[in-house]
Amino acid sequence: MAPDHSRTGAGLLRGVQALVISSAMSEAAKGQGKDQGPAGIKAQVQRLLAEAQAHFSRRDGAACESALARALALAPERSPEQAEVLQMMAVLKKAQGRVLEAETLFRRALEMQPNLPHGHNNFALLLGGTGRRDDAIAHLAEAVRLKPNFTDAHINLGLMLAGAGRPSEAEQHYRTALSLQPNHLMAKQCLAAVLTDLDRAQEAETVARQALAQSGRDTRQAAALAYTLGRALAEQQRHGEALAALDQAKALVPEIAEADYVRGNVLQRLGRADEALESYRAAIERNPQDLRAHRELNQLLYRQKRDQEFLSSYDEVAAQFPDVAAIALDKASFLIKQERYAEAEAAFARGAALDPANVAGFDGQGLALAGLKRFDEAIAAHEKAVRLEPQNCHAWCNFSATLMRAGDAEKAREAAAQARAIEPGNQHALALWGLSLRMLEDGREEVLNDYANHVQVFDLEPPDGFSTMAEFNAALTAELSTLHRDKREFLDQTLRGGTQTVGDLFGAGHALTERLRARIDEAVNTYIQRMKSDEAHPLTGRRGAQFAYQGSWSSRLSDCGFHTNHVHPKGWISSCYYVALPDAVRDEQEQQGWIKFGEPPFEIGLKHAIRRSVQPVPGRLVLFPSYMWHGTVPFHSGDPRLTIAFDVVPE
Numbered sequence: 001m002a003p004d005h006s007r008t009g010a011g012l013l014r015g016v017q018a019l020v021i022s023s024a025m026s027e028a029a030k031g032q033g034k035d036q037g038p039a040g041i042k043a044q045v046q047r048l049l050a051e052a053q054a055h056f057s058r059r060d061g062a063a064c065e066s067a068l069a070r071a072l073a074l075a076p077e078r079s080p081e082q083a084e085v086l087q088m089m090a091v092l093k094k095a096q097g098r099v100l101e102a103e104t105l106f107r108r109a110l111e112m113q114p115n116l117p118h119g120h121n122n123f124a125l126l127l128g129g130t131g132r133r134d135d136a137i138a139h140l141a142e143a144v145r146l147k148p149n150f151t152d153a154h155i156n157l158g159l160m161l162a163g164a165g166r167p168s169e170a171e172q173h174y175r176t177a178l179s180l181q182p183n184h185l186m187a188k189q190c191l192a193a194v195l196t197d198l199d200r201a202q203e204a205e206t207v208a209r210q211a212l213a214q215s216g217r218d219t220r221q222a223a224a225l226a227y228t229l230g231r232a233l234a235e236q237q238r239h240g241e242a243l244a245a246l247d248q249a250k251a252l253v254p255e256i257a258e259a260d261y262v263r264g265n266v267l268q269r270l271g272r273a274d275e276a277l278e279s280y281r282a283a284i285e286r287n288p289q290d291l292r293a294h295r296e297l298n299q300l301l302y303r304q305k306r307d308q309e310f311l312s313s314y315d316e317v318a319a320q321f322p323d324v325a326a327i328a329l330d331k332a333s334f335l336i337k338q339e340r341y342a343e344a345e346a347a348f349a350r351g352a353a354l355d356p357a358n359v360a361g362f363d364g365q366g367l368a369l370a371g372l373k374r375f376d377e378a379i380a381a382h383e384k385a386v387r388l389e390p391q392n393c394h395a396w397c398n399f400s401a402t403l404m405r406a407g408d409a410e411k412a413r414e415a416a417a418q419a420r421a422i423e424p425g426n427q428h429a430l431a432l433w434g435l436s437l438r439m440l441e442d443g444r445e446e447v448l449n450d451y452a453n454h455v456q457v458f459d460l461e462p463p464d465g466f467s468t469m470a471e472f473n474a475a476l477t478a479e480l481s482t483l484h485r486d487k488r489e490f491l492d493q494t495l496r497g498g499t500q501t502v503g504d505l506f507g508a509g510h511a512l513t514e515r516l517r518a519r520i521d522e523a524v525n526t527y528i529q530r531m532k533s534d535e536a537h538p539l540t541g542r543r544g545a546q547f548a549y550q551g552s553w554s555s556r557l558s559d560c561g562f563h564t565n566h567v568h569p570k571g572w573i574s575s576c577y578y579v580a581l582p583d584a585v586r587d588e589q590e591q592q593g594w595i596k597f598g599e600p601p602f603e604i605g606l607k608h609a610i611r612r613s614v615q616p617v618p619g620r621l622v623l624f625p626s627y628m629w630h631g632t633v634p635f636h637s638g639d640p641r642l643t644i645a646f647d648v649v650p651e
Contacts, residue, residue, distance in 0.1 A: 004602070005153055011527030018607050023541040027608075030366075032263075035607075038076075038509040041074055041081075041311055042081055043083075044071075044074055045071045045074050045075050045081040045085065046081070046433070047214040047535060048067045048068070048070050048071035048074070049067075049068075049071055049084060049085065049088060051067040051070045052065075052067035052071065052088060052092075052303055053088070055067060056091075056092060056095075059263075060103060060240055061092065061095070061096060064092055064311035065089075065092060066332065067091050068088060068092065069138070071085045072085045072086070072089070074605040077134075077415050078112050079112075080112075080113050082112060083109045083110075083112040083113030083116060083119070084109075084113075084116075085106070085109075086105050086106075086108050086109035087106060087109035087110075087116060087118070087119040087122060087123075089105050090102045090103075090104075090105035090106040090109065090122070090123070090126075090350045093105060094122075094125075094126050099126065101132060102126055102219050102310065103123075103126060103295055106119065106122070106123040106126065106327075107123075110123065115146055116146075117142075117143040117144075117146040117153065118143070118150075118153075120139040120140065120143035120146070120153075121139070121140060121143040121144045121150065121152065121153045121156060123139050124136040124137075124139035124140045124143070124156060124160070125156065125585075126172065127139065128159075128160055128163075133160055133163060133164050134164075136160050137157065137160045137161065137164065137342050138461045140153055140156055140160060141157065143157075144157060144173075144176075148257075149180050149301060150553065151177045151180045151181050151184060151187070153179075153494050153587065154173040154174070154176045154180070155173070155174065155177050155184075155186055155187050155190060156188075156386070157170075157173045158171070158172075158173035158174045158177070158190055158194070159190065161173065162190075162193070162194050164199065164343060167194045167198050168198065169195045170190075170194045170197065170219030171191065171194050171195065174187050174190045174191040174194065175191065178191065183214060185211050185214065185215055185218065185221045185225065186221070186224075186648075187382040188207055188208070188210070188211035188225070188425075188642075189208070189221070189224050189225050189228050191207050192204040192205075192208040192211070192225070192228045192232060193205075193228050193231070193556050194208040194311070195207065195232075196228070196231050196232045196235055196299055198546070199235070201232045201233075201235035201236045202232075203237065204231075204232035204235075204375060205229060205232040205233060205236070208228045208229035208232055211225050211507060212225040212226060212229060214306050219252050219253065220252075220253055221447070222252055223248075223250075223252035223253035223256060223259075224249070224253075224256075225253065226245050226246070226248040226249035227245070227249040227258060227259045227262070229245040229267070230242045230243070230245035230246035230248075230249060230259065230262060232265075233245055233260055234262060234266050234269075236369035237269070237503065237504065237507055237508045237509065238527065239266050239269045239270050240270070242255065242262075242266045243263065243266050243267070243270065246262060246263040246266065247263075249500040249552075250263070252530050256286075257282075257283045257286035257287040257290060257293075258283075258284065258590045259291070259573060260279050260282040260283035261278070261279070261280065261283040261290065261292060261293045261296070263278035263279045264276045264277075264283065264293070264295065264296055264297075266279040266299065267279055268296075268502050268503075269502055269503050271483075273300060273304055273485065273486075276296075276300060277297060277300055277301065277304075280293045280294075280296055280297035280300070280328075280635060281297065281313075284297065284313055284317070288317045288320060288321065289321065289324060289326065289327070291326055291327075291330050291589075294313050294327075294330060295330065295358050297580050298310060298311055298313065298314075298334060299491060299492070300478070302488065302490075302491045303486040303487060303488050303489065303490060303499075304486065304487055304488070305487045305488050305624065311331055311335075311336040314327055314330060314331040315331075316423060318331075318409050321344065323354055324354070325350075325351045325352075325353075325354035325358055325361065326351075326358075328347050328348075328350045328351040328354065329347070329348065329351035329358065329360045329361055329364065331350045332344045332347030332351060332364055332368075332548045333349055333360075333364065333493065335347060336348075336364065336367055336368055336371070337491045337492055338491065339371065339539040341368045341369075341372045342368075342370035344364065344367075344368040344371075345365055345368035345372065347370055348360075348361050348364035348365040348368055349361070349365055349533055351364070352365060355422060356435055357388065359385050359388045359389040359392055359395055362381045362382070362384040362385040362388065363381070363382065363385040363392075363394070363395045363398055365378075365381040366378045366381035366382035366385060366398060366399065366402055367398055367402070369381060370401075370402040370405055370406075375402065375405065375406035375444065376406075378402050378406070379402060379406060380401075380520075382395070382398060382399035382402055382492070383399075385398075385399070386399055386415075386418075391422050392422070393422040393423040393429060394419075396415050396416070396419035396422065396429070397415075397416070397419045397426070397428050397429050397432055398419045399415045400412045400413075400415035400416040400419065400429075400432045400433075400436065401602065403415055404432070404436060404439065404600075404602070404604050405602050405603075405604060407604075407605075407646075408441065409439035409440050410436075412432070412435075412436040413433065413436035413437065413440065415432075416429055416430075416432040416433035416435075417433060419432070419433075420433055423465060423569040425542070425572075426534075426569055426570075427567050427568055427569045427570070427571055427572075427625075428567055428569040428624040428627075429569075430448075430538055430627040431567040431627040431628070431629060434448045434449055435600055435604075435628065435629070438606070439604060439606075447537070448538065449598065449611070449625075449628060451597055451598065451611050451612040451628075452612075453532075453622045454539060454624060454628065455597060455612055455613060455614065455622065455623075456527055456530070456622070456623050456624070457525070457620060457621070457622055458522075458523040458527075458620070458621040458622075458623065459514075459620050459621075460519045460523065460577075460619050460620070460621055461519065462619075463515040463517045463518065463519060464515070465513075465515075469618060469619030470618065470619075472512070472516075473514055473579050473580060473618050473619060476512045476513070476516065477579055477580045477642060478514065478578055479510055479511070479512045479552045480501070480513070480556075480579065480642060480644075483502075483510070483554060483555050484499045484500075484501060484507075484554070485499075485502075486499045486500075486502075487499070490518060492568065494563045494564045494565075494566040494631070495555055495557070495561070495563055496562055496563070496564060497559070497560050497562065497634075498555060498556050498557040498558050498640070499555075499556050499640075500553055500554070500555050501554045501555075503553075504549075504551060504552050504553075505553050505554055505644065505646075506549050506552040506646065507552075513644070516577070516644070520577065520621060520646070522576075523621050523623065524573065524623065524648055525547075527573065527623045528543055528547065528573075529546060531543050538625075538627065539625045539627075540574075542572055542650050544650040544651065545649065546650070547572075547573075547648045547649065547650055547651055548647060548648070548651040549646050549647070549648060550570060550644060550646075550648065550649045551571075551647050552569075552644070552646035552647075552648040553644070553645055554643065554644050554645075554647070555580075555642075555644075555645060555648070556640050556641070556643075557593075557632070557635070557640060558640055558643050559635075559636060559637055559638060560634055560635070560636060560642065561632075561634065561635070562632040562633065562634040562635070563600040563629065563631050563632040564601055564631055565596075565599050565600055565628070565629050565630065565631035566601060566629070566631065567627050567628065567629060567630070568626040569626075569627060570626075570649075571626030571645065571647030571649060571650055572625075572626055572647070572649045572650060573623055573624070573625065573626060573648040574623070574624055574625070574626040574628075574630075574645070574646075574647050574648075575621060575623050575645055575646050575647075575648070576595055576616075576621070576622045576643050576645050577620070577621045577622075577643060577644040577645070578616045578617060578619065578620050578641075578642075578643055579618065579619075579643060579644060580618060580639075580640065580641070580642040581593065581616050581617075581618055581639075581640075581641055581642075582635060582637030582640070582641055583639070584635045584636060584637045585615065585616045585635065585638065585641070590633075591613055591615070591633050591639075592633055592634065592635035592636065592637075593616055593631070593632060593633060593634075593635035593641050594613045594614060594615055594616060594633050595613065595614050595616065595630060595631075595632055596610045596612070596613045596631055597610070597611055597612045597613070597614075597628055597629065597630050598610055598611030598612060598629055598633070599611075599629055599631060600629050601629070601631075601641070602613075613630055613633075616641070616643075626647060
């Protein structure tokens, strides 16, 4: 019948449909005569199935149901024909929103006829729509096993796999679908989307452009392809072209909420904050529970100092959907970032009550209660969280931090070790483990945090065309200043009292930044080459021949600004390059604006918490392990402190 190609993988549009008609149905019209023998009954059943299909296509549910009832009355008990009728009745019930009835009918049909490929396909769509993605994948795998040339089942399986975080497998099924039907536009759109998710945006662009040229008068498919093209262009930081493609998608099908969301992201990158806000609001209007749109909207409202509007989108949606836990939990995550711990705790508690299976409620409660220094209650909440999801690295990290704040270093070490076992490369888990060792006066911490050798300073040479770093940095300051468009910092970042650029700085086409990167490449290679050979060490054990930039940005601190003590969870090597500095950094006694290492973000009674400090100098690059706690000493000056930072990972 009609598979629902709802967006189950990143980057795909909701509500795009393609019709799948079983071979039994398509042969129905060939039945002739009024023979009441087995062959005649089969032919009559098939004619009624074809009639029901026609009514379904015209959205005439009553007529479809009538034809199916007549077919069911004729079909012999437990025959293949009866199974066909039951699965088609299931599709009708699903379309009517009668999900439980549909599921019962699908199960009856497949119990009678397990080798029904379209039955497995259609049942999978119901299962996926009710959150049972693993079961859906199993049924779709069976559908393509039974019928290897079942194009739509391959597409649906790809969608489910993409949604399950298995994009490489999804790609293979999309390519199989295209080998069967080379001009299948839905398959091309899905392939382009998953290639974007796999960081192969140039390939995605090629596929999307080819398909868009073939879309002809299929308005909805053209809109889906234009949207997918916009995503691929945005990933390449070709924001002007991306906006044009997204606007094309919106012109064809205005109600595409996905396009509104991505369009908001692109407009942010272009510095068009007011338009970005409107685009996020349009996405929320079309899909009130789109949490990504809520998050980006409220982050931007905060950075633009529009405090009266900040968090109001959550309140408006909560009034419409008071029983949706995700809304309460998402708002709570903003409250805790503002250190509004009492409000956050109440919101997390509400979310946990609405959805006791969601680990975020109990984990967030633990953090909020720790912020209120109610450590016994906080520990109890964290214990609920890790019992609920024992493989959640983030929850174990938060538990470890709370245990340290409560003074239980040994249990904190155990919790951090659990987090490391789940995600060995998670730098936050490693940092917490090291901090617990420090509390326990365990010598392994000094091996982990070798401040003398692992924090290295490089005074860079000026790029070609510049005689001095002062000359280059002056020009770079002018370039970066155009990118600092916000009025306040990101709420979920470490910067306080300043601004940070949006999106990846490297690769965005900024001429001087790219020239600086050539010098940075040299320094990073030198840093890696200097590493002692020790495969057991969390830093040196990851050394490889190649590296890649995980993220890059510029920070500008104003008077009294600083970076809170933090680590970079997804990095390997982190950095700070100094572009422009206030005179205050020259004072070696007060060390204003200096980068400091070793001090954690919370008080645990350490003596001499700061283990090393480095003086900023324009043209200086500091490299260090991403797991090493670091922050900035506040400074007092009318002049800003302008830097570039990035994370590096092995490739």
